[in-house]
Amino acid sequence: PGSSPIVDSESLFVAFDGVDKQFFVALDKKTGETRWVRDRNVKSDW
Numbered sequence: 496p497g498s499s500p501i502v503d504s505e506s507l508f509v510a511f512d513g514v515d516k517q518f519f520v521a522l523d524k525k526t527g528e529t530r531w532v533r534d535r536n537v538k539s540d541w
Contacts, residue, residue: 506530 501508506521517535522528 510535 498510505524507524508521510519517537519533521530523530
């Protein structure tokens with residue numbers, strides 16, 4: 496599955512929806528460093 500990233504003045508936000516793990520991540524726009532990660536704790540439906 497695909498996702499549409501969101502960009503603000505400091506971060507890039509991306510949703511990852513894998514078969515075994517789903518999470519949201521915020522990356523620093525300038526350095527690429529991970530700012531935070533939030534698990535989605537949902538089961539894949541495909």
